[in-house]
Amino acid sequence: MNGPDPSWDLYRTFLAVLREGSLSAAARALGLTQPTIGRHVDALEQAVGVQLFTRSLHGLQPTEAALDLKPYAETLAATTAALLRAASGPGDRVAGVVRVTASEVVGVEVLPPVVAALQARHPDLVIELELSNALEDLLRRDADIAVRMVVPTQDALVVRRLGVIALGLHAHRHYLDRHGIPARIEDLAGHRVIGFDRETPAIRRMRMGAGSAAGALDRSRFALRSDSDLAQLAAIRAGCGIGICQVPLAARDPWLVRVLDDAVDLPLETFLAMHETLRDNRRCRVVFDALAQGLMRHIAGRAPVAVSEKGPAA
Incomplete structure (x- = not known):
């Protein structure tokens, strides 16, 4: 790299183009003009000496060099945001x-x-x-x-x-009035079950801890699939079927009923963390x-x- 170090503005633009996929979308995200975004990308490419994007029918595609730079640009963005938060109020006041x-x-x-x-x-x-x-x-x-x-x-x-948040199977009272309350885990085969779409490592660990209920929590058994926990909760509340919900959360809603609590009782350890x-x-x-x-x-x-x-x- 020759010449002065690139300014943060160039890295911010670079990261916006990576995230948005085009100059025009990055310009909208940053409140700048498209020509300005283009000049920033050109200036950064000249400064680092490599091409960062190639044009395609689907917009701008990052090169391997751009993907190598991405985590460093993300760290710069996070550090800048943290700096502004740190400067947003005096350390001796809750502000x-x-x-x-x-x-x-x-x-x-x-x-x-x-x-x-x-x-x-x-x-x-x-x-x-x-x-x-x-x-x-x-x-x-x-x-x-x-x-x-x-x-x-x-x-x-x-x-x-x-502590530990208990997870269990729940359904709306109206759903259970129509379809009956399952007495055994095998009875879920006759019910509409709500669950995930893509199995993540966290979900895999949860299923491993479900014991005999693991088979009932298989994706192939779900009548409604979503990777959004909020969407699953909304579906349970709407009476779409039986799904997993936090026990203390469901306890606040008189319309939600826990079922098969002896068979499905999943622990969700909860922690709070911050930088030292x-x-x-x-x-x-x-x-x-x-x-x-x-x-x-x-x-x-x-x-x-x-x-x-x-x-x-x-």
């Missing part, structure tokens, strides 16, 4: 931005009242909530705090085990503790936030 990542179901069904109570007490606190069943990299600072359903294995993390450099950051510590308290209440079958905490701060 500024904290980025939290959680699974779809936890992020939608459990965390909102916790966040509402937290922001009622600390109105200058901004929460960025990233919902994904993928594991965000806390060491790369993709997020500040993560709710994890697997044991965090990375070093340099502050980790707190919160944030241990003494007051806003991150306050958010970490509030999330831990709310999730432990949920695991125990109680509302994630006490009634007295739901209103505005006095």
